Amino acid sequence: MELNNQSYQIQGLEMIELTKKYGTPLYVYDGEKILSQVKLLQEAFSSVDLKIKYATKALSNINILKLLKKAGTGIDAVSIEEVKLGMHAGFEPSEIMYTPNCVSFEEIQDAVELGVMINIDNIPMLEHFGKVYGNSVPICVRLNPHIMAGGNAKISVGHIDSKFGISILQLKHILKVVEAYGLNVIGLHVHTGSDILEAEVFLKGAEILFDAAREFRDLKFLDFGGGFKVAYKEGDISTNILDVGQKVSAAFKQFCLEYGRKLELWFEPGKFLVSESGYLLVRTNVIKSTPASTFVGVDSGLNHLIRPMMYDAYHGVVNISNPTGEQHIYSVVGYICETDTIAADRKMNDVKEGDIIAIRNAGAYGFSMASNYNSRLKPAEVLILGGKDYLIRERETFEDILKHQIDIGL
Numbered sequence: 001m002e003l004n005n006q007s008y009q010i011q012g013l014e015m016i017e018l019t020k021k022y023g024t025p026l027y028v029y030d031g032e033k034i035l036s037q038v039k040l041l042q043e044a045f046s047s048v049d050l051k052i053k054y055a056t057k058a059l060s061n062i063n064i065l066k067l068l069k070k071a072g073t074g075i076d077a078v079s080i081e082e083v084k085l086g087m088h089a090g091f092e093p094s095e096i097m098y099t100p101n102c103v104s105f106e107e108i109q110d111a112v113e114l115g116v117m118i119n120i121d122n123i124p125m126l127e128h129f130g131k132v133y134g135n136s137v138p139i140c141v142r143l144n145p146h147i148m149a150g151g152n153a154k155i156s157v158g159h160i161d162s163k164f165g166i167s168i169l170q171l172k173h174i175l176k177v178v179e180a181y182g183l184n185v186i187g188l189h190v191h192t193g194s195d196i197l198e199a200e201v202f203l204k205g206a207e208i209l210f211d212a213a214r215e216f217r218d219l220k221f222l223d224f225g226g227g228f229k230v231a232y233k234e235g236d237i238s239t240n241i242l243d244v245g246q247k248v249s250a251a252f253k254q255f256c257l258e259y260g261r262k263l264e265l266w267f268e269p270g271k272f273l274v275s276e277s278g279y280l281l282v283r284t285n286v287i288k289s290t291p292a293s294t295f296v297g298v299d300s301g302l303n304h305l306i307r308p309m310m311y312d313a314y315h316g317v318v319n320i321s322n323p324t325g326e327q328h329i330y331s332v333v334g335y336i337c338e339t340d341t342i343a344a345d346r347k348m349n350d351v352k353e354g355d356i357i358a359i360r361n362a363g364a365y366g367f368s369m370a371s372n373y374n375s376r377l378k379p380a381e382v383l384i385l386g387g388k389d390y391l392i393r394e395r396e397t398f399e400d401i402l403k404h405q406i407d408i409g410l
């Protein structure tokens with residue numbers, strides 16, 4: 001979003017006008033930003049055979065998936081529903097990586113039937129898979145390298161007592177199962193968590209992956225997961241993607257030389273591709289002053305954006321109705337009956353009732369984690385592409401709240 005002629009705009013469209021046209025609360029995505037993030041990643045890894053598998057769970061509107069398909073990515077899906085959504089959006093099964101955790105074997109069988117790449121996350125499932133499919137279906141194995149990384153315990157998934165992946169300490173056990181059933185392992189995967197800043201963390205993960213990879217002869221790819229950090233605050237540092245690209249590519253090429261074959265290098269970014277593209281636009285219902293704070297109460301809350309409450313995430317807030325006003329300190333809070341502080345003690349230009357607040361970095365894990373808590377409706381979503389706005393999801397109606405309820409006639 002840019003400030004042009006005293007109004008906040010995305011691709012030349014005034015954000016305030018979008019809220020007049022579509023109402024609030026409203027999710028708005030800058031499609032060009034998503035495309036430029038894809039390009040950035042492709043350029044950073046231009047010296048290797050990079051495959052991007054967009055982490056669908058970050059933002060799963062089919063139009064976003066189609067946009068990414070056009071940009072040349074595949075997807076990572078963590079549920080059979082995401083697999084089906086990806087196929088509905090036009091992805092070939094071969095472009096879909098299915099990375100489930102603690103799902104039933106039946107669900108894995110459904111995914112095999114759909115023809116997607118299966119990423120196996122635990123030893124019992126590996127054995128089960130071997131018994132049923134032997135070497136007839138190629139698979140990837142998810143390893144847990146036990147690297148503590150990431151911004152928050154809830155999004156750090158690589159540590160020793162994490163439920164994700166098969167411990168690298170159990171590599172011998174994995175190899176036994178692979179040998180016993182003649183499993184055709186063509187990929188190895190690590191995903192250490194979100195908000196990884198340093199090339200060094202990726203390199204550490206890479207070294208562990210390379211060591212394990214030497215034990216498998218038929219690999220076609222190594223998958224380094226997602227987790228690139230993006231800037232949420234002004235002055236925040238984001239992952240230096242060019243630095244990561246250079247260092248990881250160099251180490252990867254060296255490994256391929258040793259391995260004797262060129263492999264594909266996969267990444268599964270979610271946040272990196274869509275976080276900064278998204279804004280949640282909300283309307284100020286009330287300004288409430290207490291002796292301690294001035295609250296800006298808005299027409300949204302943890303039902304639409306749970307990250308501030310769930311992960312203590314920082315989301316920038318801007319009063320787009322008053323681009324030039326004097327600054328004061330406010331706390332932006334939601335309308336849910338629960339403490340749902342969206343932003344505490346922030347500077348914003350003088351806020352009046354009715355003003356529209358833009359909440360930044362709402363592209364990733366925003367709408368996809370939204371709920372109907374307090375029987376509220378989920379917002380509409382708008383995609384901006386080529387300077388035009390497209391409604392890509394209708395605002396829910398009261399009928400949606402009743403839709404699956406069964407009145408037993410009491």
Ligand SMILES: *Cc1c(COP(=O)(O)O)cnc(C)c1O
Pocket residue numbers: 055057058076078099191193194195225226227228268269270271272364
């Ligand atoms: C969530 C997830 C990702 C994406 O993580 P980001 O932090 O959004 O980049 C990638 N791979 C897997 C397996 C995931 O579960």
